[in-house]
Amino acid sequence: MKGFQFVFPGRKGVYSDFIWNHQCFSGIDYVIKEGGELKGxxxxxxxxxEEWTDAVSHQLGNYDYLMGADIEYRNPYVVEEMKKWIKWYMDTTKVDGIRLDALKHISSDFLKEWIFYIKTELNPDCYILGxxxxxxxxxxEYFSDKMNDLIxxxxxxxxxxxxxASKEGKDYNLSQILKGSFLxxxxxxxxxxxxxxxTQQLQALESSVEDWFKPIAYTIILLSDEAYPCVFYPDLFGAEYIDVREDQEIHIIISKVEELPSLLEVRKRFAYGKQIDYFDHPNCVAFVRNGNEKHPGCIVIMSNSDEGFKEIELGKEHADSTYIDFLKNRHEEIHTDENGKAIFCVNPGSVSVWVKKYKP
Known part of the structure; x- marks a missing residue:
C-alpha cells in the first residue's frame, strides 16, 4: 500500500487501471504506527x-470483517470493478461455474447484484455455488431466499x-438422517x-466423519434422487500430511473410502427414476430407485447397527429376478417371487446396493 493506495506499478495498467485506495476498503487487520506494529x-x-455493513451475517453481532483488507462493497466503483474483473476472468478461463467462499462475510446486496450481472450479461447457465x-x-434457507435463488x-x-451419526453409532436414529438438513x-x-x-482433522471446523460411516453417508448423497453431491478428493484418493497443534507435529492420514468408486459407478449406471423410501427403522433404512427406460434402477439398504433386512416388493415386472450386491459386501444372490417381492439384506454397520443380475 503506497499512500493508502494499491498501485501495482509492475502491471502498468495492463489488466485494469483501477486504483484501490482507502475508499475501497471497510477494514484492515493491522495498522503501522510509529515505534512498531499495532495489531487488531x-x-x-x-x-x-463508518460502520460495518448490515447486509452480512449477524453472527457475533456483525460478520462483515474476516481477514486482510476488507473490501467496501458499498462503493459503486468497486462494484463496477468487480464486474469488469469477473468478465475478464470468465473470458480468460472459459469457466462455466464458480464457487464462492465465506459468504457470511460478504454483502448480500453486492452478491445479488454481481451474480445477477453474471447470469444476465456473461453466462445465464453459469453454475454458482456458495x-x-x-x-x-x-x-x-433465509440467505438463499434473500439471494432470490441465484446460487x-x-x-x-x-x-x-x-x-x-458416525459418533453415536447404533444410538443414532438413521431414519432421521435428513432431518434438519438444507436438502x-x-x-x-x-x-x-x-x-x-x-472439517478434516486440525482444521477450522474440525468435525471429521468416522471412517465406518462414510460409505453410508456417500450412499445417501450419491444415490438419492434429490441430493446434488460433492465428493471430497481425499475420500476418493486418500491423503497424508503433517499439521501442527500447540507446537506439536501431528501425522494425519485420511484413508480413501473403498466403496466410493463403486458408488460412483452405481450413480452413473443405476441410480435413476422415482425413489421409494423405507426409512421405517432407527438402525436399518432403505430406498429403491425405480430406474427408467435406459437404466435398470437399484435397491439401496444401510445399517448403522446389526445385520439388517427389508422386505421390498418391486412389482410383477421384476418377478422371478435375481439380484446381486454391486458393492460386493454381500455375496449371496437374492431371488424375487412371482410378485417381484424379496428380502434384501445388509451387513452390520454397512451398505449394500442390490442390482439385477443379467444373464450373459
Missing amino acids: VFKIHNEYG EFWKDEAEKI SCFDAPLHYNFFT EKKPVFSVSFVENHD
Missing part, C-alpha cells in the same frame, strides 16, 4: 460508511448429521457433502 481490526472511515456455513438449515449452497447441517428444505439449491477441507 480497524474500521476504515470512508464516504460510503459456502454460507451455518449448522441451522433455516438460516441457509446453490453447501448443506453444512447434513454434514453435521453425518458427523453425529430437506430446498433440495434444488442444496449441495450435499460428507467432508471438506475445513
Whole structure:
C-alpha cells in the first residue's frame, strides 16, 4: 500500500487501471504506527460508511470483517470493478461455474447484484455455488431466499448429521438422517457433502466423519434422487500430511473410502427414476430407485447397527429376478417371487446396493 493506495506499478495498467485506495476498503487487520506494529481490526472511515455493513451475517453481532483488507462493497466503483474483473476472468478461463467462499462475510446486496450481472450479461447457465456455513438449515434457507435463488449452497447441517451419526453409532436414529438438513428444505439449491477441507482433522471446523460411516453417508448423497453431491478428493484418493497443534507435529492420514468408486459407478449406471423410501427403522433404512427406460434402477439398504433386512416388493415386472450386491459386501444372490417381492439384506454397520443380475 503506497499512500493508502494499491498501485501495482509492475502491471502498468495492463489488466485494469483501477486504483484501490482507502475508499475501497471497510477494514484492515493491522495498522503501522510509529515505534512498531499495532495489531487488531480497524474500521476504515470512508464516504460510503463508518460502520460495518448490515447486509452480512449477524453472527457475533456483525460478520462483515474476516481477514486482510476488507473490501467496501458499498462503493459503486468497486462494484463496477468487480464486474469488469469477473468478465475478464470468465473470458480468460472459459469457466462455466464458480464457487464462492465465506459468504457470511460478504454483502448480500453486492452478491445479488454481481451474480445477477453474471447470469444476465456473461453466462445465464453459469453454475454458482456458495459456502454460507451455518449448522441451522433455516438460516441457509433465509440467505438463499434473500439471494432470490441465484446460487446453490453447501448443506453444512447434513454434514453435521453425518458427523453425529458416525459418533453415536447404533444410538443414532438413521431414519432421521435428513432431518434438519438444507436438502430437506430446498433440495434444488442444496449441495450435499460428507467432508471438506475445513472439517478434516486440525482444521477450522474440525468435525471429521468416522471412517465406518462414510460409505453410508456417500450412499445417501450419491444415490438419492434429490441430493446434488460433492465428493471430497481425499475420500476418493486418500491423503497424508503433517499439521501442527500447540507446537506439536501431528501425522494425519485420511484413508480413501473403498466403496466410493463403486458408488460412483452405481450413480452413473443405476441410480435413476422415482425413489421409494423405507426409512421405517432407527438402525436399518432403505430406498429403491425405480430406474427408467435406459437404466435398470437399484435397491439401496444401510445399517448403522446389526445385520439388517427389508422386505421390498418391486412389482410383477421384476418377478422371478435375481439380484446381486454391486458393492460386493454381500455375496449371496437374492431371488424375487412371482410378485417381484424379496428380502434384501445388509451387513452390520454397512451398505449394500442390490442390482439385477443379467444373464450373459
